[in-house]
Structures are given as C-alpha cells and as structure tokens.
Amino acid sequence: MALIVQKYGGTSVGTVERIQAVAQRVKQTVDAGHSAVVVVSAMGKSTDGLVKLAYDISSSPDRREMDMLLSTGEQVTIALLSMALQELGQPAISMTGAQVGIVTEADHTRARILSIETERMERYLNQGKVVVVAGFQGISNEHDLEITTLGRGGSDTSAVALAAALRADCCEIYTDVPGILTTDPRIVADAQLMSEITSDEMLELASLGAKVLHPRAVEIARNYGVMLVVRSSWSDEPGTRVVSPIPKPRSLEGLEIALPVDAVEFDTDQSKVSLLRVPDRPGIAARLFGEIAQQDLDVDLIIQSIHEANTNDIAFTVTQNSLNRAEAVAEAIAPALRHDLDPAAGEAEVMVERQMAKVSIAGAGMIGRPGVAARMFSTLAHAGVNIQMISTSEVKVSCAIDAEDCDRAIAALCQAFEVVSSPMRSDRQPGQAEQTAPPVRGAALDLKQARLAIRSVPDRPGMAARIFNLLSDRSISVDMIIQSQRCRLVNGIATRDIAFTVALMDADDAQAMLQAAAKEWGMGEVAVDKAVAKVSVVGTGMVNCPGVAARMFDALAQQHINIQMIATSEIKISCVVPEAEGVQALQAVHAAFGLSGNERIVVPA
Ligand code: ADP
Numbered sequence: 001m002a003l004i005v006q007k008y009g010g011t012s013v014g015t016v017e018r019i020q021a022v023a024q025r026v027k028q029t030v031d032a033g034h035s036a037v038v039v040v041s042a043m044g045k046s047t048d049g050l051v052k053l054a055y056d057i058s059s060s061p062d063r064r065e066m067d068m069l070l071s072t073g074e075q076v077t078i079a080l081l082s083m084a085l086q087e088l089g090q091p092a093i094s095m096t097g098a099q100v101g102i103v104t105e106a107d108h109t110r111a112r113i114l115s116i117e118t119e120r121m122e123r124y125l126n127q128g129k130v131v132v133v134a135g136f137q138g139i140s141n142e143h144d145l146e147i148t149t150l151g152r153g154g155s156d157t158s159a160v161a162l163a164a165a166l167r168a169d170c171c172e173i174y175t176d177v178p179g180i181l182t183t184d185p186r187i188v189a190d191a192q193l194m195s196e197i198t199s200d201e202m203l204e205l206a207s208l209g210a211k212v213l214h215p216r217a218v219e220i221a222r223n224y225g226v227m228l229v230v231r232s233s234w235s236d237e238p239g240t241r242v243v244s245p246i247p248k249p250r251s252l253e254g255l256e257i258a259l260p261v262d263a264v265e266f267d268t269d270q271s272k273v274s275l276l277r278v279p280d281r282p283g284i285a286a287r288l289f290g291e292i293a294q295q296d297l298d299v300d301l302i303i304q305s306i307h308e309a310n311t312n313d314i315a316f317t318v319t320q321n322s323l324n325r326a327e328a329v330a331e332a333i334a335p336a337l338r339h340d341l342d343p344a345a346g347e348a349e350v351m352v353e354r355q356m357a358k359v360s361i362a363g364a365g366m367i368g369r370p371g372v373a374a375r376m377f378s379t380l381a382h383a384g385v386n387i388q389m390i391s392t393s394e395v396k397v398s399c400a401i402d403a404e405d406c407d408r409a410i411a412a413l414c415q416a417f418e419v420v421s422s423p424m425r426s427d428r429q430p431g432q433a434e435q436t437a438p439p440v441r442g443a444a445l446d447l448k449q450a451r452l453a454i455r456s457v458p459d460r461p462g463m464a465a466r467i468f469n470l471l472s473d474r475s476i477s478v479d480m481i482i483q484s485q486r487c488r489l490v491n492g493i494a495t496r497d498i499a500f501t502v503a504l505m506d507a508d509d510a511q512a513m514l515q516a517a518a519k520e521w522g523m524g525e526v527a528v529d530k531a532v533a534k535v536s537v538v539g540t541g542m543v544n545c546p547g548v549a550a551r552m553f554d555a556l557a558q559q560h561i562n563i564q565m566i567a568t569s570e571i572k573i574s575c576v577v578p579e580a581e582g583v584q585a586l587q588a589v590h591a592a593f594g595l596s597g598n599e600r601i602v603v604p605a
Pocket residue numbers: 008009010011012041153174175176177179180181182183184185186205209210211212213442603
C-alpha cells in the first residue's frame with residue numbers, strides 16, 4: 001500500500017462534472033489499496049476573478065487582505081470534492097492549509113513554507129479517509145495566525161511539500177495537458193510529450209515561462225527526492241516523470257528556506273572574446289556563432305546587450321586553448337560588420353582577455369530569492385573582485401572575473417555561503433544522463449518580462465551589488481544581467497551600461513527605485529522597455545555540444561527577428577526579442593531543434 005499525493009489544477013476541477021470525475025479517479029486510487037491526500041486549486045479561473053474584484057476596489061490592494069480573499073477559492077473546491085467523494089461512498093475530509101498546519105513565513109502573497117504538521121492528516125488517513133487539502137495557502141505563526149498564500153500557481157508547491165513532509169511514495173500533478181511537453185501547446189500546436197525530464201531542466205523551463213509546474217514545486221522535489229509525475233486529468237496515460245538526483249538528507253524544518261547554496265564552483269580555464277560596436281540587426285549573432293561552431297569550438301557563456309547608437313557588444317568565453325581560433329574567427333568577421341546607418345562608427349572591434357576565471361554558486365534554494373545573487377555580488381565586491389560578466393540561471397549564478405582574483409573570490413564565497421568549494425570545471429564533465437540527453441529538451445516563451453537599462457554605471461567593484469541589493473530588498477528577481485563590454489568616460493570616470501530583465505509587474509517599481517538612487521550613486525538614466533519577450537531553450541545535453549547557440553540564433557535570423565539581448569547558462573540560452581515577434585520566435589526555435597512531432601495535443605477549454 002502506497003501513500004500518494006495527487007494535485008488537481010483549476011481546469012481539472014472547473015465544473016461540478018469535473019469535480020465528480022476527479023472524485024472517481026481518487027476513489028479508484030483508494031480502491032487499488034492506496035492512501036490518498038488530494039490537493040486542489042480554485043475552480044477554473046476563479047482566482048483571476050477574485051483578483052479582478054480586488055482591483056475593481058483598489059489599485060494597490062493590501063497584501064494581507066489579498067491573501068484573505070484569494071485563499072477562499074481553494075476552500076470552495078475542497079468542500080465540494082469531499083462531498084463528491086462522500087457521495088461515492090468514500091469517506092473524505094477537507095482541510096484548509098491552517099487546519100493541516102502548513103506553516104509559512106508572514107510574507108503575504110508570496111509566503112514560503114517553513115514546516116508542515118503531519119499528525120492530523122495521518123490520523124484521518126488511518127481512519128480510511130481521503131484528506132482533501134486546499135492548495136496555495138498556509139498560515140504564519142510569527143505574530144498572529146495570518147492566512148498566507150504562496151504566489152500564483154502555488155498549489156503545485158503545496159502538493160510537493162505535503163508529499164515531502166508525509167514521505168509519500170509519489171506526488172502526481174493532474175492537469176489539462178498530457179504531461180510536460182517540449183513547449184506550450186497553446187502556442188506551438190505540434191509540441192510533443194516527453195516521458196521524462198531532469199529536475200534541473202524543469203526548473204529552468206518553469207522559471208522561463210512554462211507554467212505547467214510552479215518552479216518552487218520542482219525545487220522541493222529536487223531537494224527531498226520526491227517522485228514527481230505530471231499527468232492528464234482526462235486520461236490514464238503515464239505522463240512525464242521529473243527525475244531528481246538522490247538528495248543529501250535534509251531536515252523538514254525550514255522546508256523552503258534551507259541553505260540556498262550547495263556549492264561554490266570554479267573554472268580557471270576561461271578566456272573572453274568581445275566584439276564591440278556590432279550593428280543591431282538580425283543575423284549578426286547567427287553569423288558569428290555559426291562560424292565558431294564550424295570550427296567546432298565549444299562556447300561557454302554568451303552575452304549580448306544593446307549599448308549605444310544602435311550598436312551591440314557581444315562577448316563569449318571559450319577555453320584558453322581555443323582562444324586563438326575563436327579570436328581569428330571574430331577578426332575575420334569584424335570588417336564585414338560595418339554599421340550601415342552610421343559609417344563613421346567604423347567596423348566592429350575585437351578585444352580578447354586570455355586569463356579569465358569563472359566562479360559560480362549553485363543550489364536549488366536560490367529560486368525566487370534575489371537576495372542570494374545580490375549577496376554573491378556584495379561578497380565579491382568586499383573581496384575587491386571586479387565582475388566582468390554575469391550569467392544567471394535558476395540554480396546557478398556565475399561571474400567571469402580576472403584569473404588572478406580567483407582564489408580570493410572562492411575563499412570569500414565559501415565563507416559567505418558556508419560551503420566547501422567543488423572541484424574545478426565541474427560543469428564541463430557531464431554525468432551519465434547528460435551524455436545521452438538531447439542538446440535541447442524544451443523551449444519556453446515569457447511575454448511578461450521587461451528590460452531595464454542603466455546607463456553609465458561607474459566601473460568599480462560593488463556597483464552590481466548595490467543595484468541588486470536594492471532590488472532584492474523589494475523581492476524583485478532579476479534575470480539576464482548584462483554589463484556592456486566597453487567602458488565610456490563620463491566626467492573623467494570610467495562607466496559601463498548594465499541591462500537586465502525583470503517581471504513586467506515589477507518594472508515600474510524597479511525603475512523608480514533605481515532612478516531615485518541614480519544621482520547619489522553617479523549613474524545615468526534608467527530606461528525601461530516593456531514590449532519585450534524572452535524566448536529560451538533548455539537542455540542538459542547542451543553542455544559540451546558546440547553549435548547549439550548558433551542554431552538558435554540562426555532560426556531567429558531566418559525569421560528576420562532582431563535579438564536585443566542574449567544570456568546563457570550551462571543548460572539554457574535565452575534571447576530577448578520584440579514582444580510582437582515572441583510567438584513567431586518560439587515557433588521557429590521549437591522547429592529548429594526538431595522538437596515538433598505529429599501528435600496534436602488538444603487542450604480542453
Ligand atoms: P493547472 O491549473 O492544472 O495548474 P496550469 O494552467 O497552471 O494548469 O498549467 C498547465 C498549462 O501550462 C497548460 O495548459 C499549457 O498551456 C501550459 N504550458 C506551458 N508550457 C508547457 C509545457 N512545456 N508543457 C506543458 N504545458 C505547458
């Protein structure tokens with residue numbers, strides 16, 4: 001007999017008939033001899049309806065009252081599902097998050113789970129009852145007993161956390177698609193089902209726009225080794241397994257707030273090639289990285305950002321023994337990259353740095369905690385280390401620095417994050433699974449992004465730390481952080497531009513805060529562009545596989561889509577493109593990696 005946690009999303013419980021169908025499915029599980037804890041979402045789009053009501057009354061509703069309101073949606077479903085089970089002769093009892101004892105931080109609308117009491121649920125299970133729990137909600141115990149919610153889409157997180165706390169045999173997420181697909185079938189009709197995906201890949205996809213799973217749910221599954229499956233509510237197909245490595249034993253206390261960083265990694269075999277003043281038009285990155293791939297050179301980090309006068313800087317890192325060949329490719333291309341609108345700008349300029357190192361912090365606990373990256377930047381600043389390139393992913397932040405600073409950087413990071421450093425070049429030695437994994441497993445589109453650019457940031461250690469601390473104090477997460485490669489003198493001070501992306505809903509806040517700090521910190525204007533989209537590809541198999549980036553850039557170039565920003569991590573490549581071209585970009589990239597198939601996935605309304 002197994003203990004199974006099942007979670008049913010909004011569409012799956014959207015009508016009375018669907019709730020009755022869910023009850024049938026739950027009863028089958030019990031009839032097969034298992035115990036079941038069932039987590040449910042609010043019916044259909046009713047949470048959206050509640051949000052709308054709040055905004056009809058207030059343009060900035062109080063966050064405590066918002067939680068009081070939104071938590072009601074799930075409470076409707078638990079009662080109805082329990083009644084439906086009882087109608088089938090199956091004993092069942094509904095419980096709110098507070099009744100279970102899902103204890104969270106007091107941080108309204110985005111609370112993290114601290115602990116879960118299992119005693120009451122176990123008592124009911126032992127009585128042969130199905131326990132039906134309201135997803136997405138908890139209770140704080142800091143001051144008063146405050147009702148909290150976990151953030152939109154948070155029922156997945158409730159389910160996996162309950163499975164971890166109960167040491168359940170399996171957590172099944174039932175939804176309106178047959179499992180995890182190569183991309184969103186609502187945007188790309190020929191998206192295909194995958195039978196399994198690694199938790200690292202799913203973490204990236206989830207945070208880059210694939211809302212089929214809440215990223216924090218994947219994080220908990222990874223940390224506690226929860227067996228996680230995503231399946232259709234309407235069929236008996238096996239769905240998709242999310243595969244996690246065997247976790248280190250960890251306490252259930254502080255469930256979602258344990259040590260955020262597991263390892264400090266470093267790689268001293270890096271050098272950097274920059275192309276400065278590249279014209280800002282489609283096809284440039286495709287051409288450069290196409291040539292690099294022809295030479296079979298494995299590129300690690302790539303960044304590109306708009307600098308000034310419609311020209312871009314592109315920078316990438318390669319191993320030191322590949323540098324000469326990479327530099328030769330860049331030099332050969334540069335004369336062709338004349339700025340067509342502004343001939344005076346001359347041709348692109350190539351700059352190389354031979355002795356670079358990369359230091360990274362890694363760990364699933366940094367998801368949605370912008371303070372972790374900010375702490376890395378502060379730590380490096382205090383150690384007097386200047387950051388040349390930054391690459392962020394959901395589970396890793398990497399900084400390219402001067403090779404001579406590497407030892408100092410590692411020592412400071414290990415101390416700050418209470419970890420020992422890992423062997424060199426850990427990321428370049430793929431494990432067994434990664435050797436057979438396809439270079440790209442899936443693609444995602446995020447239309448709810450904005451791009452911010454801060455002009456003329458003084459080029460000295462500590463500026464990145466200041467900027468990202470300011471944002472993280474307001475819980476604003478930042479992605480795709482890119483500093484221009486060129487320095488520009490402003491009033492005799494060397495400055496660089498910094499660009500990054502944030503969630504659309506945080507854009508105005510971020511701009512206002514940075515603008516207010518700009519004068520005091522000697523920074524220039526803070527520009528925001530909300531009409532952007534981020535298209536990304538993810539796959540552990542892209543480690544050590546030259547040409548993946550080139551293929552993505554080429555797919556976009558063929559559609560004449562201009563790439564505004566590029567950022568990569570070991571297992572993902574993201575490009576910012578104009579919002580109006582986001583859907584076309586996703587479709588082109590999905591097709592270019594051969595992810596399309598013949599099966600048509602129909603998503604019920
Ligand atoms: P639920 O209400 O069950 O939690 P969600 O709407 O939150 O369901 O998530 C399921 C939806 O996620 C699908 O209907 C699909 O449109 C979307 N989606 C986005 N990316 C993917 C993907 N890679 N695989 C499957 N579904 C995806």
